[in-house]
Amino acid sequence: MGLPAIGSYPMPDRSAIPRSHVSWQIDPARAALLVHDMQNHFVRAFPAGRAPVVELVDNITALRELADTLDMPVVFSAEPAGQPPAQRGLVGDMWGPGIGxxxxxxxxxxPLTPRPGEHLLANVRHNAFLRSHLGRLLRSQNRDQLIICGVHAHLGVLLTAADAFMNDIQPFVVADAVADFSAEEHTLALRWAARTGVVCTTDGLLRALLLHRERRNA
Incomplete structure (x- = not known):
């Protein structure tokens, strides 16, 4: 099984954001930005020039630009191409050979090509922490908050958020900076993410980051 056919669907708006069970506040001095699997192989499966992929790329771009401005670590996770069956493991049984x-x-x-000073990690499982040095990277930079965006919401994004939570790293899932196979799966992922962290919008998170900087510099 490979990637399914993905149809156009609207990004969730503020009214569709589930209520989080925690009141954590984002702090640019504690946070890092993770851009998960925003590779041509995955992004090209979405209808080009239509929702949700247009908003997905635009919103991640805005988050990445502000993260760079605020000296927040920016981390890209990416599935390696041409993985042998032994490396794919059970993922191959479920999703096929992966990127060719x-x-x-x-x-x-x-639009999101990694820049000098940003980090590019190979991830061989949906969870960006598994079999990578993401956890060590965050600890080495004293970061205990992780902003998560990218694809796919109910797979890599959700599993990474859950693992962050289990390792005492506060996950912030950006509802309109992730995308999925369908609107239903997108919504389901956000509901689950709200049980392990904060679900927010791009605009809300950008405002919160800027406000925190203004208060710190006042």
Whole structure:
């Protein structure tokens, strides 16, 4: 089984954001930004030039620009191309061989190409913490908050948020900066994410980050 056909659907608006069970406040001095699996292979499965992929890329771009401005670590997770069956393991049984050797399939989409000083981690499972040094990277920079965006909401995003929570890293899932196979799966993922962290919108998170900086500099 490979990626399913993905139809266009609208990004959730503020009224669709589930209530989080915690009142954590984002702090740019504690937070890092994770851009999960925003590779051509996955992004091209969405209808080009339509929702949700247009908003997905635009909102992640806005988050990444502010993160750079605020000196927050920016981390990209990316599935390696051409993984042998032994490396794919049970993921291969469920999702097939993964990214092939097609030109640029494994590359991060052009508007988000990693820059010098940003981090690019190979992830061989949906959970970006598993079999990677994401946890060590966050600890080395004294970061205990993780802003998560990218694809897919009910798989990599949700599993990464849950693992962050289990490791005492506060996850912030950005509802309109993630996307999924369908609106239903997107909504389901946000409901589960609200039980392990904060679910927010791009605009709300950007405002909170800027406000925190203004208060700190006052």
């Amino acid at each position: 050797d097609e030109p640029d399939a494994a590359a991060i989409v052009a």
